[in-house]
Structures are given as C-alpha cells and as structure tokens.
Amino acid sequence: MSRETAYNFEPITGPGRLIDYVASGEKSDPQLGVGTEHEAFGLLSDSLTPITYSGDRGLQAILEGLVSEFGWQAEFDRGLPMALVCSDGGAVSLEPGGQLELSGRVNKTIQDSDQELDRYLSHVQTVSQRLGIRWVSAGCHPTAALDEIGWVPKSRYELMAPYLATKGSLAHNMMRGTCTIQANFDYRSESDCAELVTVAAKMSPFVSAIFANSAVVANQATGMASFRCNVWRHVDRDRCGTPAFMLDGSFTYAKYIDYLLDIPLMYVRRENGYTDVGGVTFRQFIEKGDAVMGDWELHLSTVFPDIRIKRFAELRTADGGxxxxxxxxxxxxKGIVYCDQARxxxxxxxxxxxxxxxxxLYDEVCRLGIRGTYREASILDVCQQLVKISEDGLARQAERHGHDTEVGYLSCIRDWLNSGRTLGDRALAAFEAAQPGDKEWLFEPLELK
Incomplete structure (x- = not known):
C-alpha cells in the first residue's frame, strides 16, 4: 500500500482521461528504469515479539531516528509520522501491521538498486541496533500469530480494514501478516505494455514458486510452500488475481481502465480526511460528477491484481525474502521484460x-512450490528454463548498454533451483531443527541486514 502523496483535484470527465493517465507513463528506451519495493517485519531483539507503532522501541521511534540521524523527510497523518522520503527519490512507508516498506527510486541497473538497498539497510540498522530491534522478511510472519500483530494508526487503514473484512476470510492476514518483494518496470507504448503484461501474467505463478517463502507462519509449519500465495486468493475477488485479458494477449489500455472502473471504491480523500463512498464502482462515481484524479490514483492503490499498471508496471507475486x-x-x-528476444x-x-x-497452477504453487507440475511438466524444470532465458537477456542488455552484467544477482535463484531447496525450504528446515518454542531459527535464513 502506497504512502500519502499530494492529492490531485483535477475533475475526471470520462474514461478517456484515465486512458491518457496510463499512456503518460510511456518511456523511450533510454528512459527505461527498474524500481524495487520490499517489506520487513520488525522484532524486539530480547523478546522476539513484533514491534508496535508507539513506544520507545516502536515504529514511530524508527522513523524519527531516520529523520534525525540521516535526514529523511517525514510525512504525517493526523500529526503522526507515517512515511519518509529521501532526496534521491526513495520512500519508506508503513503497512497496516507495521511492516516497514522501502519503495526504491527508479534505477538503471540492479547494481544501482543494490547500492540503494545497502544505504537504506545501513540507516535502518544504525537506528534499530540502538533501539534493540531486528528485521526479518518472509511471505508471512514466521513467528507471530495475527492477534499478536497490532494495527498502524493510519487513517485510511481504519476504512480499509472493515471493508476488506467483509470480502475475504484472509484479508486481515494480508494486511498485517504478509511481506513481499515487488519489481516495477516501464513500458514504451501500448503494444509494449501489452506484451509485458501478457508474459508477466504467465510467468507470475512460476515467480511465486521460485520465491516461495512462507512455509512457516506463527511458528507453525503450514504444509504449503507459499501460504502468502494462498492468502491473496482469499482477500477480495473484485480486486485481486489476474483478469483474463492480461493472459490472452488482448490487453489494451481501454480494457484495463474498464476493469478498474467496475471495481468498487473503498474511500476518497477530501478536506476533512478519508471518506467512505458506500461501495459504488469508480464508473458510478464518475457518473455522479464527484470524481477527481486524486481519487483515481487512490483507487489504483487499493486494487491488487498480480500485475498492476499505474504509470509503470508492478509485478507483485513474490514472497518477501x-x-x-x-x-x-x-x-x-529485467532479464526478460526488457529484452524482446527473451520475452x-x-x-x-x-x-x-x-x-x-x-x-x-497457482493451486499447485501454493501447496508444492517448485515441486509441483504444470501440464505434466515439472515446475522446477520450467523455472530453470526461465532463469536461463533471463540470464541470456541480462547478458544482451549489458552488451547493448555497456554496463556490467547483472547475471550474478541470479546466483541465489540458481542455487535454490539446482539444489531443489528454495529460501522457504531452508527456513522450514531451520524451524524443524529448532527446539520447540525457540524463535532464533528464523534469523539465519530470513534476517534483513
């Protein structure tokens, strides 16, 4: 869920303006970039219990420390710091259960992203070590039950929580108990966006398998490779999953806008704060004459398809790690979506x-991960072939653009697949080897530092 931004009160007169909004994201080849977002759970280092928002060792203290020690700029909600921005374009926000999210700036290479991540983690670790906080990332909280995870006091979450509770049995698990890694990419034209979306929609279940990392939830084995993948199937059918036009090659900006227009709004923002609009669809809201562009941008942040187009493409199916x-x-x-041959x-x-x-396929991936089958083929084998395609695509891009190869960043995936043991498998093995009630097992595979 995105942080607060300046609200655009430009009136929306019809769907054409929304198509223009998506088209305005088109970039030329030299402008193409990569953005990475990731989330983490904070734990008190002495008790290994989830951190809360308030208190001397809470999220508010973390944010205030990043401001005072490293010059991040705070953004407030009802007088409380809820997000940070950095002068280089990165931003930090809080998910409903206190997950700390970095939305990275737009970078040209994965080396640039890695440097940004290194700087961010250095800042967070400096503040966290002083407060006695450690960070882990997995698809679902590995040690805390949902009732042990508090709510961040962010005003729009107070409307989102009761709304989603009526839609899906695991909606609050998604809000408070999951973490992801997300990659964002640009598109050059409508046809380029369509090709990107179609290949990404087909690949997304395999990405879920490769990055499956939620076999242990609340200090219990779930019997699933990715419990997070399962959670997302029980959130809200109106706004989750993959629309058919993203799979069958018929994607257009207009079809995407039509899909979004028929999804109910959760809320809008006005001078007095966030307002429940009674569950009308965005199409109905436009017809009433009340819609502004800020409402549209907010609506985009509350729909959760596996591939979400804003003015760039968000690829959203990986567990945290x-x-x-x-x-x-x-x-x-990047090896695939930015290389025509690889696509x-x-x-x-x-x-x-x-x-x-x-x-x-998602049913299989949720349960078995890379050990499942698809069309009588091994999911592991398909994933290995996709990694080879990506490696070759990255090599072509490095040669074409004259930068160092990024293939080395795939070495952990190669290790997972060659050994048949993903990060989630290794976390499960660490859990099973630990003494009953011991939570220290999670740090070797999952700690973020």
Missing amino acids: NRAAINALPAFW SEAHQLLGDMSSEAQRE
Missing part, C-alpha cells in the same frame, strides 16, 4: 494459458 532475494527478483524480471522465448516456453489453467 532476504537481501539476496531482494536483488534477485528485479534482476530476474519471445518466455512466451514460447509457456504457451497459451487460460484463466482456469493459471488458477490450477
């Missing part, structure tokens, strides 16, 4: 994929 995983995800996607090879490998076939 450690530092190696945070760099590997954007590198893996074509990925399309050929995966073939046509219906919505039903994708749902069945």
